Structures are given as structure tokens and as C-alpha cells.
Amino acid sequence: MTSEAPSLLNRILPGGGLRTRSVGGRGRGGDILRSASLRLALVYALVFMLSAVVFMSFIWWATIGLLEREVDAAIDADAHALSERWIEGGLPALADTIQQRLEQDVDDAALYLIVAADGTRVAGNLSGWPREVSRSDIPYQLTVSRDGMRGLAEVKAFALPGGFRLLVGRDVRSRAILKRLLADTLLWAVLMVSGLGLSGAFVVRSLFRRMVRNVARTTAAIAAGDLAQRVPLSGSGDEFDRVAETINDMLDRIARLMDGVRQVSNSIAHDLRTPIARARTRLEDASMHAASRTEMQAAIDRAVADLDGVTAVFEALLRIAEIEAGARRSAFAVVELSTLLDDLAELYSALAEEHGLVLQRLPGRPIRLNGDRQMLQQAVANLLDNAIKFSSPGETVQLSAAAAGGVVRIVVRDQGIGMEPAELARASERFFRAESSRNTPGSGLGLSLVQAVAQLHGGRLELGPVDAGETGSPAAGLQAVLVLPDTPVSPPPRPEAMEPSSSADHTPERTQSLSWVE
Amino acid sequence: MRILLVEDDQTVRGFVAKGLKEAGHVVDQADNGKDGLFMAVSESFDTIILDRMLPGGIDGLHLLETIRGQHNRTPVLLLSALAQVDERVAGLKAGGDDYLTKPFAFSELLARVEALGRRAKGESGPTTRLVVADLEMDLLSRLVRRGGQKIDLQPREFRLLEYLMRHAGQVVTRTMLLEGVWDYHFDPQTNVIDVHVSRLRQKIDRPFPTALIHTVRNAGYMLRDE
Ligand SMILES: Nc1ncnc2c1ncn2[C@@H]1O[C@H](COP(=O)(O)OP(=O)(O)O)[C@@H](O)[C@H]1O
Ligand SMILES: [Mg+2]
Numbered sequence: 001m002t003s004e005a006p007s008l009l010n011r012i013l014p015g016g017g018l019r020t021r022s023v024g025g026r027g028r029g030g031d032i033l034r035s036a037s038l039r040l041a042l043v044y045a046l047v048f049m050l051s052a053v054v055f056m057s058f059i060w061w062a063t064i065g066l067l068e069r070e071v072d073a074a075i076d077a078d079a080h081a082l083s084e085r086w087i088e089g090g091l092p093a094l095a096d097t098i099q100q101r102l103e104q105d106v107d108d109a110a111l112y113l114i115v116a117a118d119g120t121r122v123a124g125n126l127s128g129w130p131r132e133v134s135r136s137d138i139p140y141q142l143t144v145s146r147d148g149m150r151g152l153a154e155v156k157a158f159a160l161p162g163g164f165r166l167l168v169g170r171d172v173r174s175r176a177i178l179k180r181l182l183a184d185t186l187l188w189a190v191l192m193v194s195g196l197g198l199s200g201a202f203v204v205r206s207l208f209r210r211m212v213r214n215v216a217r218t219t220a221a222i223a224a225g226d227l228a229q230r231v232p233l234s235g236s237g238d239e240f241d242r243v244a245e246t247i248n249d250m251l252d253r254i255a256r257l258m259d260g261v262r263q264v265s266n267s268i269a270h271d272l273r274t275p276i277a278r279a280r281t282r283l284e285d286a287s288m289h290a291a292s293r294t295e296m297q298a299a300i301d302r303a304v305a306d307l308d309g310v311t312a313v314f315e316a317l318l319r320i321a322e323i324e325a326g327a328r329r330s331a332f333a334v335v336e337l338s339t340l341l342d343d344l345a346e347l348y349s350a351l352a353e354e355h356g357l358v359l360q361r362l363p364g365r366p367i368r369l370n371g372d373r374q375m376l377q378q379a380v381a382n383l384l385d386n387a388i389k390f391s392s393p394g395e396t397v398q399l400s401a402a403a404a405g406g407v408v409r410i411v412v413r414d415q416g417i418g419m420e421p422a423e424l425a426r427a428s429e430r431f432f433r434a435e436s437s438r439n440t441p442g443s444g445l446g447l448s449l450v451q452a453v454a455q456l457h458g459g460r461l462e463l464g465p466v467d468a469g470e471t472g473s474p475a476a477g478l479q480a481v482l483v484l485p486d487t488p489v490s491p492p493p494r495p496e497a498m499e500p501s502s503s504a505d506h507t508p509e510r511t512q513s514l515s516w517v518e
Numbered sequence: 519m520r521i522l523l524v525e526d527d528q529t530v531r532g533f534v535a536k537g538l539k540e541a542g543h544v545v546d547q548a549d550n551g552k553d554g555l556f557m558a559v560s561e562s563f564d565t566i567i568l569d570r571m572l573p574g575g576i577d578g579l580h581l582l583e584t585i586r587g588q589h590n591r592t593p594v595l596l597l598s599a600l601a602q603v604d605e606r607v608a609g610l611k612a613g614g615d616d617y618l619t620k621p622f623a624f625s626e627l628l629a630r631v632e633a634l635g636r637r638a639k640g641e642s643g644p645t646t647r648l649v650v651a652d653l654e655m656d657l658l659s660r661l662v663r664r665g666g667q668k669i670d671l672q673p674r675e676f677r678l679l680e681y682l683m684r685h686a687g688q689v690v691t692r693t694m695l696l697e698g699v700w701d702y703h704f705d706p707q708t709n710v711i712d713v714h715v716s717r718l719r720q721k722i723d724r725p726f727p728t729a730l731i732h733t734v735r736n737a738g739y740m741l742r743d744e
């Protein structure tokens with residue numbers, strides 16, 4: 001089956017098919033607008049300038065705008081007061097008042113003019129009615145000449161009874177000067193802000209670049225095979241450092257996985273090579289030295305057994321890889337755990353008896369959970385097999401399960417040889433076998449599979465010494481606990497829904513073969 | 519039995535064909551899916567042994583689905599190097615009757631092929647009584663007697679004996695028992711089956727002069743009158 005061979009390695013090595021992609025700097029001149037750092041910098045500058053514009057608009061509005069509104073208000077107040085004088089004393093009183101006001105006006109900014117219906121001047125400090133002013137509801141900005149001086153003024157016209165017309169205004173020359181000054185200032189400010197913004201942008205860009213360059217340089221080095229490289233930290237603990245730390249953590253994990261892969265492939269090379277070498281030696285030896293047919297036959301039979309062992313190891317490795325890849329999650333269904341354990345206890349109690357042991361299935365409330373039935377069977381079978389294998393006659397093996405605190409705990413407890421703390425930590429590594437178990441049959445993959453099944457279900461495998469208080473006997477033996485999350489299980493579907501949809505096309509033979517089982 | 523063997527690997531095909539012929543069967547061979555399909559639809563066989571992966575455009579599953587689509591009910595044993603649980607399920611769903619992963623022991627293949635061929639033949643309505651020599655099993659009252667003497671069996675022992683009696687005269691492998699009696703499809707690490715068979719022997723054979731359950735070296739067990 002050559003077509004299956006390539007996928008094999010991928011499945012054996014977790015995370016197989018690690019692909020590398022060249023990480024190269026793009027930074028060629030033509031790509032400059034596609035540079036993320038430049039884009040970021042430009043956005044930064046734009047935001048900076050926009051906020052400056054908003055700020056300066058506010059200053060403009062607050063100074064020039066305020067002055068304009070004050071002039072308007074002063075003109076209106078003046079006009080109002082004058083109209084009252086008119087009502088009180090008619091034209092003479094009005095002219096008088098204007099004269100007074102002009103005399104008191106130290107700023108020399110007030111402008112008044114009263115003209116008669118024919119346009120002749122009655123009072124005020126303007127020589128004649130300005131031609132532009134015709135309407136009385138809007139203010140006018142105009143240049144007026146007064147005492148031989150021209151100046152900018154804002155004026156408003158008011159109609160008086162008898163065809164008289166009143167003009168009230170303010171000289172706004174100083175305001176215009178202020179306006180020009182402010183405009184100059186703001187222009188300079190805009191230039192300076194833009195300059196600052198742009199240089200800030202370039203600072204941002206170079207920071208960004210430095211970070212990206214560090215990451216790119218590190219990943220490129222790793223892609224080239226130097227797995228020891230890490231992204232340098234600036235030490236300030238900023239966001240860049242945090243990104244760098246995350247990347248470094250990821251690299252650490254990858255390095256650990258790679259170590260694992262290397263270790264597994266070394267183990268595979270060793271643990272498969274040994275029986276293959278043994279089988280080969282047997283066959284070669286038989287072909288060279290076998291004196292009789294029976295000797296030859298025996299050698300061949302033993303070589304076949306060795307190769308069967310190789311196959312079993314392969315199958316276990318593939319099964320573990322299959323589980324680790326999460327491919328089995330699609331087979332999840334509601335599992336009656338208590339029944340499953342009862343059946344396994346029944347299967348293994350005969351074996352236990354054969355070894356002079358007692359296998360106790362401790363009673364408990366029925367438990368149902370969501371999982372892969374076959375994988376759970378295999379996992380518990382592996383634990384029972386170990387418990388029986390590493391116990392001595394007269395001892396007891398206990399199997400129990402309980403749901404509490406959101407988890408289901410499947411416990412296999414024995415009184416056998418137990419494990420050293422250092423061994424416990426390594427027990428679920430592939431091919432690990434403690435020194436003391438060298439002469440018991442096995443390949444060291446049983447607990448790896450249990451561990452994989454636990455992880456598939458989002459749980460874990462806990463190995464530890466048996467608590468002395470629980471068995472009554474001195475603390476010896478091993479307690480293996482398969483901790484699985486107690487996922488809420490929906491009520492059992494109606495019987496007709498439980499039948500697989502394909503049941504209709506089962507052949508009668510198959511239905512019968514299944515009925516032999518249950 | 520007349521058996522059709524569709525397998526592209528020449529070593530495996532030659533070895534299996536030779537073994538089947540030695541066991542007294544007639545074997546027709548095909549080394550690709552197209553020829554295999556042609557033979558399967560044009561002639562009649564007792565059993566088909568079908569490799570899952572075949573060259574020539576028609577693979578094993580495709581072939582199987584095609585003949586099942588034509589209401590051909592010949593028992594099919596699928597051979598495959600794909601050992602994943604899902605692959606097995608896919609094979610059975612497509613209409614396969616049994617599934618054996620490569621590499622396999624020939625004795626396992628032979629036992630399964632003979633069980634399949636026999637099952638297809640012996641389908642003459644539901645049986646209520648199984649008899650082998652002086653051993654009787656009543657499937658309705660669930661009573662077992664040997665030489666008129668009642669034997670008490672645990673439920674699982676009853677099922678194990680029933681399986682052996684239904685396959686009387688045939689080799690039954692440990693895996694077949696694990697699958698057929700316990701419905702387990704995993705590797706039990708140790709030969710737990712041997713222990714259960716030996717317990718059954720204590721009850722069925724021990725008290726009587728002749729043994730009915732025999733161990734077949736390198737293969738499994740056989741219940742037979744001798
Ligand atoms: N119940 C136990 N008591 C003592 N040691 C155990 C037990 N279970 C496992 N171990 C130790 O852990 C090792 C790994 O177990 P496992 O993966 O099942 O491999 P195997 O059973 O093939 O040796 C065993 O070889 C043994 O040293
Ligand atoms: Mg083990």
C-alpha cells in the first residue's frame with residue numbers, strides 16, 4: 001500500500017508536515033505605499049494635523065468671532081439707547097446725546113451719523129451717508145473716511161420718523177489687525193504641527209519597523225533551521241514586548257514539540273528496529289544453520305510473532321496519532337459509562353482471577369457522558385491491563401467511577417508495585433517503561449493512548465500513589481484516574497431516532513450477525 | 519466454496535489464493551477493480567475478498583457499492599491497510615460484511631471467510647435450538663444441556679458458547695470472539711479471550727469424557743464433535 005505511506009509519518013509525528021515559508025523583507029522601493037509602517041505613520045500624522053486644525057478653528061472662533069459678536073451687540077445696545085432718546089426728546093435730544101457720546105469716546109472708535117430725508121448731515125462724526133448702506137436690517141462692513149483718515153468700520157442703519165436716518169457703527173481697524181496677526185500665527189502653527197506630525201510619523205514608523213524587523217529576522221532564522229533564535233525584548237514591557245513574548249512562547253512550544261517529535265522518532269527507530277532486527281537475525285540464522293525442518297519452522301514462527309509485535313506497535317502509534325489529531329471527535333455520542341465499565345470489568349475479572357487477583361467493580365450512580373465509546377473502552381482496558389499486570393497474587397484491583405464537581409472520574413486502583421515519583425512524570429510518554437517492568441510484556445504505549453483519549457475528551461490522566469486511608473492497606477500501588485469533563489448530555493433520543501439512518505440497507509446477514517452480539 | 523479474490527498486491531494475492539485452495543476452496547482472482555467488478559457481476563460466488571484500495575479507477579468501496587446497488591448480496595470481506603476506526607465503519611456502511619486490516623494472519627482470514635460463506639448458506643429462518651454432538655442449547659429458554667445434564671452458564675458464557683456452536687466445525691479466532699461476543703473492536707493487550715474460553719471449558723468439557731472445544735494452533739478455537 002505505497003499510497004498510504006506518506007501520510008503515515010505525518011500521523012506518527014504530531015504536528016507533522018510542519019511547513020516552512022520563507023520570511024523575507026518586502027521593503028523594495030516600489031512597494032513603499034504598501035508598507036504597513038508607512039500607512040500607520042501617515043494615519044498618525046493625519047490624525048495629529050486634524051486635531052490641530054480643530055484646535056485652531058476653536059481659537060479663531062473664540063477670539064475673532066467673540067469680537068465680532070461684541071461689536072454687533074454694542075451697536076445694537078447703542079441704537080436702542082439712542083432710539084429711547086429720540087422718543088424722549090426728539091431730534092435735538094438725539095443729536096445732543098450723540099455729541100456727548102462722541103466726546104466721551106476715548107477709543108475714538110464710535111461712529112454716528114444722522115441725516116435728514118434729503119441726505120444732509122444733522123449730527124455725527126461721519127461726513128456723509130455711505131452709498132452702500134441702503135437696508136436697515138443687516139450690518140455692513142465698509143471703509144469710512146473720517147477726519148481725513150480711512151478706516152474699516154462696521155455700521156448699521158436705522159430709520160427714524162420724519163425721514164431721518166440714523167447710522168451707528170464701530171471702527172474695527174484694530175480688529176482687522178488682530179485678525180491678520182492671528183491668521184499669521186495659525187498659519188505658522190499649521191506648518192509647525194504638520195512638521196511635527198510628519199516627523200512623529202517617521203518616529204512611529206521606525207519603531208514599528210524595528211519591531212517587525214526583529215520578528216522577521218527571528219522567524220527567518222528559524223525558517224532557516226536555527227530554532228534557538230528568539231525575538232529580542234526592549235525590556236520596557238510595552239505592547240511590542242508583549243507581542244515578542246507571545247511569539248517567543250510560541251517558539252518555545254514549537255521547540256518542545258520538535259523535541260518530542262525527535263524523541264518519538266528516535267524511540268520508533270529503536271523500538272521497531274529491535275524486533276525487526278531480531279526477526280531478521282532469526283531468519284538469517286535459520287537459513288544458514290537450521291539442521292532440520294522443525295528448527296526452520298520454529299525460527300519462522302518466532303520471526304512472524306516478532307513481526308506481529310511490530311505491527312501492534314505501529315497500530316498503537318497510529319491510533320494515538322489519530323486520536324491526537326482530533327479526528328475521532330466526529331464519533332462522539334452519548335455513552336452509558338456505567339454499563340461500559342461493567343462490561344469491561346466482566347471481561348477483565350476473568351483475567352484478574354487467572355492472576356490470582358480480585359477485580360472489584362465498585363458500585364456507583366449511573367453516569368452518561370458525551371464521548372467516543374470505543375476509545376473510552378480502549379483507555380479503561382489499558383488501565384485495567386496495567387493494574388493486573390503490575391499486581392501480585394492476592395491483591396485487589398478496583399474500578400470505580402463518580403461524577404462530581406463538573407467532572408467524571410474513572411478510577412483504576414491497584415496494590416501492585418506502584419511507581420516512583422520520577423517515573424510517574426514520564427509514564428505517559430510514548431514507549432516509556434519503568435526499569436522494574438522490563439520483564440513484563442508491553443510496549444510502553446498503553447498510557448500514551450489513555451492520555452490521548454483523555455485529551456480528546458478535554459480531560460486528563462492523573463497517576464499517583466494510592467491514598468493509604470482508602471484501601472486500608474499500607475500505601476502501595478498505583479491509582480490511575482481518567483478525569484473527563486461531565487458534559488451535559490441531552491435526554492436519550494427516541495428509540496426510532498437511535499437507529500442509524502443506514503439501517504434500512506443493511507443486509508439481513510449483517511443484522512443477524514449483530515444480533516448474535518446483543 | 520467458490521471465492522472471488524480481488525487484490526492488487528501480487529504477493530498477498532498469491533499467498534491468499536494458495537492458502538484458500540489448500541483449504542479446499544475454488545478461487546478466482548482479479549488484480550484490479552474493473553476486472554473484479556466484471557467477474558463479481560457476471561458470475562456467482564459464495565464469498566468475495568476485496569482489497570479496499572485498487573488500481574484502475576474502481577476501488578474496493580466503489581466496487582462494493584456497485585454490486586450492492588444491483589442487489590447482489592454475496593458476503594464481502596474487505597481487506598485494508600487503513601486501520602482507522604472510521605475506515606472500518608465506512609467499509610461496513612458501504613455494504614461490507616467484515617473488515618480485516620493488513621497485515622493479517624492467514625488463519626484469521628480463512629476463519630472469517632469460512633464464517634461468512636457459512637452464514638450466507640445457513641440462513642433458513644431463525645433457529646431456536648443448536649445441537650453439537652451431545653451438547654444442546656435452547657435459545658428460547660436459554661437452557662444448556664450436555665448428555666442430558668443441565669449446565670449453568672453466566673450470560674456472557676452463554677453467548678460465547680452460542681457463538682462457538684453457530685460456528686461449529688469452523689475455526690473461530692480470538693478477534694472474532696472479541697468482536698462477535700463482546701462487540702469490542704480494540705486491542706485488549708492480553709489474551710483475555712483465552713481466559714474466558716478456558717472457563718467455559720471448565721463447565722462444558724471438564725465433567726465429560728470427550729472435549730468439544732478444541733484449540734487450533736496459531737489460529738483460535740473450534741467447537742466440534744469428535
Ligand atoms: N498500575 C501500574 N503499576 C505500576 N507501574 C505501572 C502501572 N501502570 C503503568 N506502569 C508503569 O508505566 C509504564 C508504562 O505503562 P504503559 O504505557 O501501559 O506501557 P506497558 O504496559 O506496555 O508497559 C509501565 O511499563 C510501568 O512501568
Ligand atoms: Mg500497559
